[in-house]
Amino acid sequence: MRKTGSQKPPHPTPALRGRSHATPAKRPTYVPSTQELPGITQRNLIRRLRGTRKHFLHCLKLQWPDHTFAPTLQTPVPIRGHAYLMQGYALRYSRCSPSPLLTSLTGQGAVYQHGKTLVMIYTPYLALFGIFLAHSRAEVVNTFDGPGFPTCANVAQILYPQSIEEVVSIVKNASATNTPVRALGGGHSWYNTSCSDDPRTIVFKTEYLNRISNLDMNAGTVDIEGGVTFLQLADWLHARNASIGYTLVNWNITIAGAIAMGAHRSSLREDSMVAAAAEALDIVNGKGELVHLTKDMTSDTWLAATTSLGLLGAIVKIKFKVRPDFKVYADQKILDEQDVMNGDIYGMISKYATANLWWWPGLKKFHYRYYDEISINDPGRSLQNTFSVSSFEASTATLLLEGGTSQAWLNSLAEKTFFAVWSLPNFRDNTTQLPILTWPTTGFAYPVLIGGLYPDQKPEWEMNLHGYTLELAFPVTIANKVLQRIRQLFDESEAQGFPMTSTYRSGINLKFGKAFPDLLSQVTLTDEADWSKGVMMYDHPSYRPKNGIRYNEPFYHNLAKTLISEFPCRPHWTKNSREVLNLVKEHGRVDAGHLQRFEAVRAQFDPQRIFKSVVGETFGM
Ligand SMILES: Cc1cc2nc3c(=O)[nH]c(=O)nc-3n(C[C@H](O)[C@H](O)[C@H](O)COP(=O)(O)OP(=O)(O)OC[C@H]3O[C@@H](n4cnc5c(N)ncnc54)[C@H](O)[C@@H]3O)c2cc1C
Structure with a gap:
């Protein structure tokens, strides 16, 4: 057996168009905390940091005279005790050693460089922090947003x-x-x-568990290891005239990670939860045993494994459903808000293979996007861009949205700009790389349904555009009521002088999911409401400003609280904050009977409960 260490093996990962940012960072670790800091007011702190900053910039200029440095002080973010994160500084230079380094010391504090971010240490705690550093062996895994997340x-x-x-x-x-x-x-x-x-x-x-084998077009299956990603599999299958179908998600995510957390695309007509395409799962359970499960919708073990939240063990292999490659068209219309609010939402979505709505609340409009199958012989080779942006787009968006944290008119201008851009096809011709200017557009299934990065652009989070999100699923039968209630909250906010807009480049996303009767997914069936026609997922991303505090921040917290307390709903398991998960738990929105049945399976798979997560712990698992 090869050596397993905490160092990444030297050989490269397979060529992928997307990038993962979850690189192992070195000491020290930090735990975000919102606790108040005794004896230090924000103003005092900023004064101290300004002194430190001056000295710090001076030191940097001595060491790297040919580099420019950020001229403004970023709002410090409390991290642990009296340590503060100042994001932004270190991003301007690149010659620093990646190893931890005390960059600057002053009478007022110290700036600690950690990867690309700097940590401010208030002097009285410096000695303690030094001891902490000397003894800490903690590491950090970042989200796709990179260091600091x-x-x-x-x-x-x-x-x-x-x-x-x-x-x-x-x-x-x-x-x-x-x-x-x-x-x-x-x-x-x-x-x-x-x-x-x-x-x-x-x-x-799991990134090195990335083998794909045993494509069997008669059975309609392929075997993949736990680290295989959607883009990797889509490319591999396309080269063999095969396709994933509609059980996919929007980015370069592992299929096992998507199955574990109940991820999905948007469809009421077709199975679109990724787990619906699993025909068999190999799981290394909490005892270190390799367990092979085959699909059996009557077995609680299978129903628990299809949205396991990673609590049964590690999914290391999947027999995944595939189909012959196919082509689709994508089309889009603009609708007035009232046409959706009072319309037949189920009818609008269920007639297409996959469809969704994007809401622009400031403009009172929706984009209505839908896709369906065409002949494989039809022309067209379009590629959809879901997340890549040019530097110009990124800097314009940052300018507007940072200003929008205090000036509502800038948010409104940003929404109008995003809406105008999103009204055009976000597609290019995959052979010529020329933009496609009119709807509808056509091409092979995966590049049209999901697509990837334009080769000359980067995903928005690599351009410093970060976001928060909230995603809750409601029975589609009450979709109109839910949207009308949200509109009421928008109107109340406006009446109080805080008009709300979408601060995300593609608006607020309404996705849909066909029912899949497992135990813990967003689309499962339970008795407290009619979930049989499927769900509407309200996915509300919002711009995350540099200081972390959004325009009209309380609105977002009130929105989550109102929706969770007033309607039957289920959380997306990876797109909600701890606060939202706690609200869901508090209001008993995850069925107690399903939790109990899941726990019974877990007791067999992981009796010591070593596969732990905050998501599981929030729900007592
Ligand atoms: C840009 C972007 C687009 C997205 N689009 C969609 C979308 O269209 N639809 C949707 O539903 N969701 C979407 N998501 C959410 C995403 O599908 C989930 O967060 C998914 O779980 C991420 O998988 P990952 O491979 O990145 O795993 P990670 O983020 O690394 O892990 C997620 C969770 O899964 C567990 N896990 C990961 N691998 C395994 C394994 N092999 N065995 C057991 N547990 C495991 C982890 O422990 C963790 O709890 C999106 C997220 C982003 C950032």
Whole structure:
């Protein structure tokens, strides 16, 4: 067996168009905390930081005279005790050693460089911090947003197994010592909920478990390992005239990570939850045993495994449904808000293979996007761009949205701009790379349904555009009521002098999901409401300003609270903050009977509960 260490193996990952940012960082770790800081007012702190900044910039200029540095002080973000994060400084230079380095000391404090971010240490705590550094062995795993956005903020070790046997051995060791453990894929959770907060946690990343084999077009299946991503599989299948179909998600995410967390595309007509395409799952359970499960919709074990939240163990292999390659068209219309609010939403969505709505609340408009199948012989080779932006777009958006944190008219201008851009096809011709200017557009299924990055652009989060989101699923039968209630909240906010707009480049996303009767997915069936026709997922991304505080911040918290307290709903398991997950728990929105049945399966798979996460712990699992 090859050596398994916390260092990444030297050989490169397979060529992918998307990038993962979940690189292992070195000491120290930090735990975001909103606790108030005794004896230090924000103004005092900023004064101290200004003194430090002056000295710090001076030091930098001496060391790197040919570089320019950020002229403004970013609002410090409290992290742990009296340490503050100042994001933004270090992004302007690139010659720093990646190893931890005390960059500057002054009478008022110290600036600690951690990767691309700087940490301010208030002097009286410097000695203690030094001791902490000397003894801390904690590591950080970031979300797709990169440094400063931890998905697991405080873990003991990050491992990179290269075979299923290595996973078995890691879990056996963890089990023998009762150590928390977690499998991680591409890091596409939005919040710090992937691991437990226990600093003994060991995580292992699945990126080297990336083999694809046994394509069997008669059975309509292919075997993939736990680290295979959607883009990787789509490319591999396309080269063999095969396709994933509609059970996919919007980005370069691992299929196992999507199955674990119940991820989905948008369809009421077709199965579109990724787990619906699993025909068999190999899981390394909490005892370090490799368990093989085959699809059986009458077995609680299968129903638990299809949205396991990673609590049964690590999914290391999947027999995944595929179909012959096919082509689709994409078309889009603009609708007035009233046409959706009072319309037959189920009828609008269910007639297409996949469809969704994007809401622009300031403009009172929707984009209505729908896709369906055409002949494989039809012309067209379009590629959709879901997340890539040019530098010009990124800097314009940043300018407007940062200003919009205090000036509503800038948010309104941003929404109008985003709406205008999103009204045009976000597609290029995949052979000529020329933009496609008119709807509808056509092409092979995966590049049209999901697409990828334009080769000359980067995803928005690499251009410093970060977001928060909230995603809740409601029975589609009450979709109109839910949207009308949200409109009421928008109107109330405007009446109080705070008009609300979408601060995300594609608006507020309304996705839809056909029912899939497992235990913990967003689209499962329970008795308290009519979920049989499927769900509407309200996915509300919003711009995350540099200081972390949005325009009319209380609105977002009130929105979540109102929706969760007033309507039957289910959370997306990776797109909600701890606060939202707690609200869901508090209002009993996850069916108690389903939780109990899940727990019974978990007791067999992981009796010591070593596969822990904040998501599971919030719901008592
Ligand atoms: C840009 C972007 C687009 C997205 N689009 C969609 C979308 O269209 N639809 C949708 O539903 N969601 C979407 N998501 C959310 C995404 O599908 C989920 O967060 C998914 O779980 C991420 O998988 P990952 O491979 O990145 O895993 P990670 O983020 O690394 O892990 C997510 C969770 O899954 C667990 N996990 C990962 N791998 C395994 C494994 N092999 N075995 C057991 N547990 C595992 C982890 O422990 C963790 O709790 C999107 C997220 C982003 C950032």
